[in-house]
Amino acid sequence: MNTSLRSRILQVAIGIAICAMSLNLAAQTMVPWLTRSADNSRSGWNSQETVLTQASVASKGMSRTTIIPVIGDARGMEAQPLILPAVKTARGTRDVMVLPSMADVVRGVDAHDGSAIWQVTLGMPINGSKSIDMHTINDHWGCLSTGVIDPDTQRLYQVCWVSPDSSGSPQTARYFMFVLNVADGSQVVPPVLIQGKSGTQDYNAAMRKQRSSLVETNVSGVKTIFGCSGTIQETGAGASGYCFAFDGATNTMGPMLALTGGEGAGVWMAGQGAAADPLGQLYVLTGNGDFDGVSQWGESFLKLKYTPSLGATPASLRVVDHWTPWMDLVRARQAPAPAAKLAGVSAPSEAIMPVGGGMNISLKDARLEAKINDRGKPVVLVFPKMASGNWSDEDWGSAGPACIFSIGVCIATGKDGIAYPIKTANLGGTTLKDLASAKTNCGKLSAAPVWLTMSPGPVDPCPANPTTLDFFPEGDTAHLHMTPVQFLDPVLKTWTIFVWGENSQLHKWAVSSTGALTFVAQSHEFASDNVRANPPGGMPGGFCSGSSNGADPNSALLICSIPYGNANANVVNGRLLIYDPVHMAADGSLKVLWDSQSFAIQYLFNKFDPPVIDGGQVYVPNYNGGVDVYQLAQ
Numbered sequence: 260m261n262t263s264l265r266s267r268i269l270q271v272a273i274g275i276a277i278c279a280m281s282l283n284l285a286a287q288t289m290v291p292w293l294t295r296s297a298d299n300s301r302s303g304w305n306s307q308e309t310v311l312t313q314a315s316v317a318s319k320g321m322s323r324t325t326i327i328p329v330i331g332d333a334r335g336m337e338a339q340p341l342i343l344p345a346v347k348t349a350r351g352t353r354d355v356m357v358l359p360s361m362a363d364v365v366r367g368v369d370a371h372d373g374s375a376i377w378q379v380t381l382g383m384p385i386n387g388s389k390s391i392d393m394h395t396i397n398d399h400w401g402c403l404s405t406g407v408i409d410p411d412t413q414r415l416y417q418v419c420w421v422s423p424d425s426s427g428s429p430q431t432a433r434y435f436m437f438v439l440n441v442a443d444g445s446q447v448v449p450p451v452l453i454q455g456k457s458g459t460q461d462y463n464a465a466m467r468k469q470r471s472s473l474v475e476t477n478v479s480g481v482k483t484i485f486g487c488s489g490t491i492q493e494t495g496a497g498a499s500g501y502c503f504a505f506d507g508a509t510n511t512m513g514p515m516l517a518l519t520g521g522e523g524a525g526v527w528m529a530g531q532g533a534a535a536d537p538l539g540q541l542y543v544l545t546g547n548g549d550f551d552g553v554s555q556w557g558e559s560f561l562k563l564k565y566t567p568s569l570g571a572t573p574a575s576l577r578v579v580d581h582w583t584p585w586m587d588l589v590r591a592r593q594a595p596a597p598a599a600k601l602a603g604v605s606a607p608s609e610a611i612m613p614v615g616g617g618m619n620i621s622l623k624d625a626r627l628e629a630k631i632n633d634r635g636k637p638v639v640l641v642f643p644k645m646a647s648g649n650w651s652d653e654d655w656g657s658a659g660p661a662c663i664f665s666i667g668v669c670i671a672t673g674k675d676g677i678a679y680p681i682k683t684a685n686l687g688g689t690t691l692k693d694l695a696s697a698k699t700n701c702g703k704l705s706a707a708p709v710w711l712t713m714s715p716g717p718v719d720p721c722p723a724n725p726t727t728l729d730f731f732p733e734g735d736t737a738h739l740h741m742t743p744v745q746f747l748d749p750v751l752k753t754w755t756i757f758v759w760g761e762n763s764q765l766h767k768w769a770v771s772s773t774g775a776l777t778f779v780a781q782s783h784e785f786a787s788d789n790v791r792a793n794p795p796g797g798m799p800g801g802f803c804s805g806s807s808n809g810a811d812p813n814s815a816l817l818i819c820s821i822p823y824g825n826a827n828a829n830v831v832n833g834r835l836l837i838y839d840p841v842h843m844a845a846d847g848s849l850k851v852l853w854d855s856q857s858f859a860i861q862y863l864f865n866k867f868d869p870p871v872i873d874g875g876q877v878y879v880p881n882y883n884g885g886v887d888v889y890q891l892a893q
Contacts, residue, residue, distance in 0.1 A: 289354045289370060289874035292342040295405040295472040296742060296804070296869065299535040300662045303744035303869060308806035310875030312814045313839050315891055316852045321837070321877070323860055325888040327373035331362025331384075333398045334830075334863075335884040337530065338405040338417075339472070340871050343441050346413060348376050354874070355441050358886065359402035363419050365437075367444055370874070373888065377444035382421035385432045391468075391491055394828050396866070396882075400429070405472035405530065407484060409507065414447060415439045416484045416505070418469055421450070429466050429491065436484075436505055436512075448510045453486075455503060455515030462515055465490055465497040468525070470867075471543075472532030475507065478539035481567050482507035485533055487543055489525020500524040500545050500556070502533070504565055504576050514576040516563070523548025523587075524557040529740035529799065530867040531659030533563070534669070536683065540564055540579075542669055544656030550586050552690050558655045559583040560671045560679070562686055580686040582671075582703060584679060585725040586694060590653055628730075630716025633778075638716055641731040641794070659742035661756050668705050668774035675728050676712035676737035676760050677720045680705045680774030697723045705774035712760025712800070713737045714778075734794030735762035740867060741802050744817065749810040750841050755779065757817055757840065759801025762791045765819060765849055767840065782849040784836060786821040797825030802869040805840060812841045816852070818877055822864040830882050833864030835889070862887055 288309065296303040329335035336358055344354040348367075356370040363384040367376040384401030385391070391400055406417035417437045424431050435450035453469070455462055469488035476483050484505040490498040499521050504513030518524040524545040526533075533541040541563040548557020562580040626642040655673035662669040664683065671679045679701075681687070687703030694700060701708060701721035708720040715732045722728065731737075743756040754770040765782035787797025801821040808814035817840040824831035835855040844850040855862075863882035871878040877889040 289342060289344045291344060291408070291410055292340070292871055292873055293408040293410060294341070294474060295339045295530070295532050299474055299476070300664055300745065301531060301534050301659050301742050303742065303804045304746055305804070305806040305872050306809060308814065308872060308875075309808050311806060311816055311872070311877075311891070312808070313816065313842075313852060314813065316816065316837055320858075320892045321853050321889045322892040323887050323889050325373045326883070327356075327358065327368055327886040327888065329358050329360045329885050330366060330378065331360045331364040331399070332401070333884050334361060334396065334882045335865070335886070336360050336880055337397075337403050337470070337865075337868065339530075339868055340878050340880065340886060341406065341408050341415070342370050342871070342873055343408050343410060343413060346442050348442050350376055356878070357406070357408070357415055357441065359406065359417055359419070361397055361399045361401045361403065363399075363401035363421060365402065365417065365439065365444065367441065371876070379439065379444040379446075381419050381437055381450070382423075382435070383425050383427060385420050385422055385429050386427040388429070391429055396830055403468070403470050404486065405532065407473040407475045408441060409475060409482065413441045415441050416473055416475070418453065418473065418486055420469065432466070433463060434467065434469050438510055451505070451510060451512060453503065453512065455512055457501070457515045457517035460497065460499060460517040460521060462501055462503070465495060466492065467501070468527065470527045470530050472530060474532045474535050474541070476535050476539035476565070483513065483539070483565060483567070485535075485541060485565070487526035487533060489527045489546065490523070493523050493525055493547060497521050498523050500526045500548065502526060502541070502543065502563060502576060504574065513565075513574045516576045516578075518545055518556040518561070519548045520554055522555060522557065524555070524559070526656060528656055528659040528742065531742045534660060534662040536662070536664050542660055542662055542683070544658070544660055544671055544673065546654040546656040547587060547652060549588075550583055552581070552583070552688070556581065557587055558585065558653060559689075560660065560669070560681055560686060562683070580688060582679070582681050582687040583689040583694070584655060584700070584721070587653060589694070590725045630718070632714035632716040634714055636714070638714070639733055640715055640718070641734045642729065643731070658739045661743035661745055663745055663754050663770060666754065666770070666772050666774065668770070670743060670756060670770070670774070670776070672711055672739045672743065672758070674736075674738040676710060676739055677708050677728075678711035678768075678776055679708045680776065682774070697721050706771070706776065709776045711758055711768065711776070712739050712766060713763050731795055735791055735796035736798070737761055737763055738798065738800065740799040741869070744803050744805050746805055746807075746815065746840060747810070748841060749812045751779070755840075757803055757805070759786055759803060759819060759821065761798055761800040762787050762796035763800065765801060765803070765838065767849060780843050780847055780849050782838065782851070784821070784851070787823065787825060789823045790825050797822060798827035799866055802867065804870045804872050806872040815839070815841045816872070818870050818872060820864065820870060820879055826864050826866045831864050833862050833881070835860070835862075835870075835879060
């Protein structure tokens with residue numbers, strides 16, 4: 260057989276194989292992934308995955324087959340990809356994946372092969388600079404948060420930061436709500452300016468950071484989209500967290516709610532959106548800020564209620580319940596706030612605050628305490644000489660809550676790595692008087708708080724003096740930025756959650772019907788493993804999603820992306836791990852089924868973005884400017 264003929268036969272064979280693979284992929288059933296972390300409870304779990312199983316992953320392994328480009332920004336996207344199956348497009352019926360970039364370019368692609376369907380530019384993005392983020396990881400700031408898709412109208416609601424004067428300056432930039440047809444990317448209405456006042460406070464009076472994802476509710480046929488945000492200079496004049504409503508019927512802004520009187524309380528939750536219960540009530544965690552239980556809602560778990568307009572009565576959005584673990588003033592020794600601290604970045608006077616965002620921390624003169632933790636292991640707690648300040652970046656709201664609405668419990672967590680189980684029917688309504696007695700305040704919880712991301716030994720997670728929480732376990736931070744993944748374990752026959760804190764291992768906890776938390780297992784693998792020996796280690800821990808075919812225990816998978824280094828200050832490589840979340844390894848640890856490290860697969864870790872699992876494929880946004888697609892190896 261001559262070389263030319265052999266080459267032609269080989270080309271035909273490859274073409275047939277590719278065609279067969281494409282047909283196989285097209286035949287796989289995808290489920291809608293309409294909002295960040297899969298659903299309004301932010302479970303992070305796809306319970307209708309029929310292709311990926313423990314056996315198939317363990318026997319075949321995974322291959323990275325497609326890298327979908329995200330246009331306009333070297334880092335790509337911060338939003339989580341969304342998927343709407345069976346959309347009639349100009350290219351025929353397609354399962355459409357929506358990819359909004361930090362450059363304000365949104366693409367609709369075929370979710371199976373990544374091929375382009377449509378692309379639209381929504382405006383000029385804001386240039387990355389130290390006035391927004393001191394580490395300047397992002398080239399641009401544009402479509403930062405994850406939007407939401409309405410499957411009935413096939414519309415994407417996406418908030419993006421745009422420079423109306425084309426200067427690229429954050430000082431003159433504005434946020435707009437864009438309403439796009441998922442089929443072709445066309446705009447349903449012109450961009451709607453995110454604006455409004457709450458009392459005397461004006462949303463556009465300061466530079467905001469709208470990182471928290473959107474959520475859509477449908478109460479009695481009234482569709483409403485909600486978003487929340489923080490402020491870039493969160494100790495500057497007019498700093499406040501905000502939540503706002505957008506009317507899905509009229510495509511107009513609804514009420515705006517400020518969460519403090521210009522004193523912080525941003526809602527960002529590492530990109531997570533508000534959780535929404537079946538009644539349409541919203542649940543959010545706030546970060547740094549003042550608290551009085553009346554109009555100041557810093558460091559609080561809040562329940563918000565939206566009431567649509569009725570006749571002459573305008574629509575309203577208000578706090579109807581809350582629980583708060585401590586006040587910033589008490590936690591930070593009652594010193595005044597420094598001027599104009601960037602959100603998520605510790606001010607110079609706070610450089611050694613263990614719950615802070617700053618990583619250049621000196622441990623000179625630190626006090627050490629040796630403990631034996633509840634797993635029988637020795638641990639050293641490092642108490643640095645503490646700085647003081649009203650804005651010491653405790654950020655209780657560094658992660659979204661795990662709301663298991665079927666048992667009426669939300670588990671709220673943050674930078675201390677402590678979990679507080681809270682009753683959704685009655686959050687507790689913490690008062691300033693309650694904060695004077697930790698026993699009284701924590702008595703309002705549905706169950707006792709626990710150390711979730713690590714075990715520091717016999718340290719009360721609800722102490723009378725909250726400054727006793729100001730330590731580093733083993734000299735490293737243990738912050739949680741990942742919203743816990745929820746799974747009803749068919750073997751344990753109870754709800755479970757999975758969390759991955761900074762410089763720590765993946766942890767599995769059982770959740771009782773009352774919200775009581777019981778430790779089950781942990782992994783051997785550590786986040787930021789390359790820098791854990793250099794206190795305080797790295798950020799932001801792991802981000803995970805799960806899947807199963809209903810309650811089949813052999814189909815359950817947990818897929819996590821973790822950084823090797825400190826992804827807060829640098830762009831670092833990532834590691835993708837697939838676990839069996841049900842059956843433990845022989846030593847009682849969480850069992851690894853597949854590890855990208857074993858195959859020398861490299862990608863740049865995407866801070867705050869969990870994987871998407873759908874239709875036999877795993878989508879992992881990266882900082883290489885795209886989305887990696889993994890599937891079973893052939």
